Amino acid sequence: MSYQLSKPGGFARLAVHxxxxxxxxxxILPFLWMVTTSLKTRGAAIDPEGSFLPxxxxxxxxxxxxxxxxxxxxxxxxxxxxxxxxxxxxxxSGVHNALAGFAFSKLRFKGRKITFAMMLATMMLPYQVxxxxxxxxCGLLGYVDNFQALIVPFLASAFGIFYMRQAVESVPDDLLxxxxxxxxxxxxxxxxxxxxxxxxAIAALAMFTFMGSWNSFFWPLIVIxxxxxxxxxxxxxxxxxxYFTDSWPIQMAAASIITVPLVMVFLxxxxxxxxxxxxxxxxG
Amino acid sequence: xxxxxxxxxxxxxxxxxxxxxxxVLIIVLFTAIPTVAGIVLSFxxxxxxxxxxxxxxxxxxxLFGGSTTxxxxxxxxxxxxxxxxxxxxxxxxxxAVALNAKWFVGRHFLRTVYFLPTIISIVAIxxxxxxxxxxxxxxxxxxxxxxxxxxxxxxxxxxxxxxADLPEFLGNSPxxxxxxxxxxxxxTLGFSIVxxxxxxxxxxxxxxxxxxxxxxxxxxxxxxxxxxxxRPMTIFLVITSTIxxxxxxxxxxxxxxxxxxxxxxxLNLFLYREFTHNRLGFAxxxxxxxLALTVMIxxxxxxxxxxxxRTTVLRGLRRGRG
Numbered sequence: 001m002s003y004q005l006s007k008p009g010g011f012a013r014l015a016v017h018x019x020x021x022x023x024x025x026x027x028i029l030p031f032l033w034m035v036t037t038s039l040k041t042r043g044a045a046i047d048p049e050g051s052f053l054p055x056x057x058x059x060x061x062x063x064x065x066x067x068x069x070x071x072x073x074x075x076x077x078x079x080x081x082x083x084x085x086x087x088x089x090x091x092x093s094g095v096h097n098a099l100a101g102f103a104f105s106k107l108r109f110k111g112r113k114i115t116f117a118m119m120l121a122t123m124m125l126p127y128q129v130x131x132x133x134x135x136x137x138c139g140l141l142g143y144v145d146n147f148q149a150l151i152v153p154f155l156a157s158a159f160g161i162f163y164m165r166q167a168v169e170s171v172p173d174d175l176l177x178x179x180x181x182x183x184x185x186x187x188x189x190x191x192x193x194x195x196x197x198x199x200x201a202i203a204a205l206a207m208f209t210f211m212g213s214w215n216s217f218f219w220p221l222i223v224i225x226x227x228x229x230x231x232x233x234x235x236x237x238x239x240x241x242x243y244f245t246d247s248w249p250i251q252m253a254a255a256s257i258i259t260v261p262l263v264m265v266f267l268x269x270x271x272x273x274x275x276x277x278x279x280x281x282x283x284g
Numbered sequence: 285x286x287x288x289x290x291x292x293x294x295x296x297x298x299x300x301x302x303x304x305x306x307x308v309l310i311i312v313l314f315t316a317i318p319t320v321a322g323i324v325l326s327f328x329x330x331x332x333x334x335x336x337x338x339x340x341x342x343x344x345x346x347l348f349g350g351s352t353t354x355x356x357x358x359x360x361x362x363x364x365x366x367x368x369x370x371x372x373x374x375x376x377x378x379x380a381v382a383l384n385a386k387w388f389v390g391r392h393f394l395r396t397v398y399f400l401p402t403i404i405s406i407v408a409i410x411x412x413x414x415x416x417x418x419x420x421x422x423x424x425x426x427x428x429x430x431x432x433x434x435x436x437x438x439x440x441x442x443x444x445x446x447x448a449d450l451p452e453f454l455g456n457s458p459x460x461x462x463x464x465x466x467x468x469x470x471x472t473l474g475f476s477i478v479x480x481x482x483x484x485x486x487x488x489x490x491x492x493x494x495x496x497x498x499x500x501x502x503x504x505x506x507x508x509x510x511x512x513x514x515r516p517m518t519i520f521l522v523i524t525s526t527i528x529x530x531x532x533x534x535x536x537x538x539x540x541x542x543x544x545x546x547x548x549x550x551l552n553l554f555l556y557r558e559f560t561h562n563r564l565g566f567a568x569x570x571x572x573x574x575l576a577l578t579v580m581i582x583x584x585x586x587x588x589x590x591x592x593x594r595t596t597v598l599r600g601l602r603r604g605r606g
Contacts, residue, residue: 007387008502017389020382024397027474030412031400033424037415096310099303109297115308122315126531126578128555128571132325132564133318136332153314156307186299215405217534222559233407237538240411248415255408262403270396274478 034259038065038252065253072250075257077228078235085147085231086213089154090206096156098202101164102190106176116165123158127218135222149223150231154213160205167201168194203272207265214262232258319575326569331562343569354570356546357554360461364550365529367465368472373521375469376476377514381506383477384484395481399474410538413467417453426450456545464548468535476521483517484510519589523582530578 008016039061069075103109104116134153135144143149171194179189195202220231230238236254266273326343330336347354379398383391401409416424430450437445453463491513495505511518533552540548542557551574558567 007385012502013387016382016385020379020388020394023379024394027401027470028397030409030416031404033416034408034412096307100307103300103303107296107300107303108293109300112300115304118316119308119311122311122319124527124578124582125315125319126527126571126574128531128552129322129568129575130315130318130571132559132568132571133321134314136321137313137318153310156310158311158315161307186296186303190303211403217406217537218556233405237407237410240407251411251415255405255411258405259403259408262405263400266399266403267396274395274482 031259034252034255037249038256039063040065040249042247042249062249065249066257069250069253069257073235073239073254075232075235075254078230078232079257081147081229082214082232085150086210088151089213090210092155093157093160093209094202094206097160097205098164098168098195098198099190100156100161101166102168102194104161104165105168106171106173106189106194107186119158119161123162131219131222138223144223145225145229147229150216150220157209160209163205164198164201167198171197200272203269204274207269207273210265211262322568323572323575325565326572328565330564332564336565339565343566344573346566347569347573352546353544353549353554357549357551358573360547360549361530361532361551363461364465364468364532365526368468368529369522369525372469372472372476372525373518376473376480376521377511377518379473380477380480380484381510384481395478398477401471402474404471406534406538409467409471409535413539414454417463419449419452425453454539454548456547458547460540460545460548464532464536464539467539468529468532471535472525476525479521480514480517483514487513519585522589523585526581526585527578530574530581 007013041062104112138144138149138153141148141152143152175193175197176189179193184192215233216231217233217237220234224230224234227235227238236258240251240254325336327338327340328336329339329342382388383395383398385391388394417426418424419426426449430448433448433450434446437443437448451457451459454460487510491509492505495509500508531552532550533556536548536550536553537556542553544554544557551570555567555570555574558570
């Protein structure tokens, strides 16, 4: 070929690297600070001459801060609460959203356009307008101060259905027609042909859902009163003001405890996640 | 034969509704109906118990009739939105282009790094940033940047500067709001970058080749080819991030608290306080204002941004050649 794709000159490339790495550094620095501080003694954390890393060998670091944070706030129970809620929502809403997305994309039925349009419109509604009556409704159903309130309203989402519909659109109709000729029912088409084709999108949506639910703050704050039922963010936030106020390292240990599982999940599923976003081609 | 297709259609329709019934029920029950009810409630006075009392437009009169809390919360929310949305979208695009370039060393690693703040729990973000910005010497920024400032002061023999502390970053001041804006951009940038990256992959290589054949430089290529090509995603991001910026809540809650501070109060926080004080009708009215604001701004953006994306790309291509 007689041309080369244009590419910035050496100096511009260097400048782009410097700026992007500098900003990237500020992205990761607070996170590193959180982890390193969580391993320091109280004194070292606020020592004006202190170093960034906790001094000494890893076995000399203050791993006990994690034990302290965990025990004083009895985080174990809240961990389990958060896990139950997030896993149930991610699994069930994944199934519901995928089925609905499949129906909207590949099945012909009366009222498809209008139902889909109305569902899209609900995505624009700010939750501030409706949460009051969701609260009232949860009261009527006996969900208030109960796990159901944290789970049932999230068992399907307009965003998730829209996202899955976009992903399923990319599955060729020919493939499904061939399946129909082989005598597959609609459900079998979904299970055997659609799901394998959109697996990355399902992974990405699962990741979004899990993150959203694990970090969810406003709604649990509104609807949960009993300490026993607190989710992790709620518990850590509430207890921060009671037990940890005088110790940055223990606060940071608690913050790490909430954060680390998500980072692990992200790092494990990162490839599928990025691929899923790419495939679905969310295009406004 | 004809009868069997008809039968098939009926079967398909029935199956579709079987798949849709539960998800649609959830959305109708927990979003659609409560929204209508919320709008109705905004014309009532209700504490949650007993019968709601119809009071017409009183709630709205109270809001627009000189409530300073409301006007502060409203203007802060708008400032927050106007500041965060364009900055996030433009920088997300620029960084996505950099992190998409084949010549960028370590781009896969940096993509992960940029996404990190998006994953971290808002509560942890509150902890970390409150500490970094703590005005005492225990605060990291004051500790290092403040020390540097005082060092410079001593160097030039300025007494006042040598003893200066950094300003209160989370105080009740324009600076407080700016801090919230900066931390919020820090938190959401990675998400927009990932979405841009996903779109950049789909831009046809032939566009870039055509630009290269015509001798367009890298800046021209980005400006006239890449930017118009990802326009649909830009529109998507502008609209969705505006909607979520108008709903700003948790970041202010964890960094400042729920108490009213004129410079950092936002609509959603105001609404939350009214809700916890059992003034449900009044809270609903604030929610309706947010809804009206969202709908108006979104429709405005759609009208303003709507242009056939394809012709824009072609025009860009032509301009890239010139």
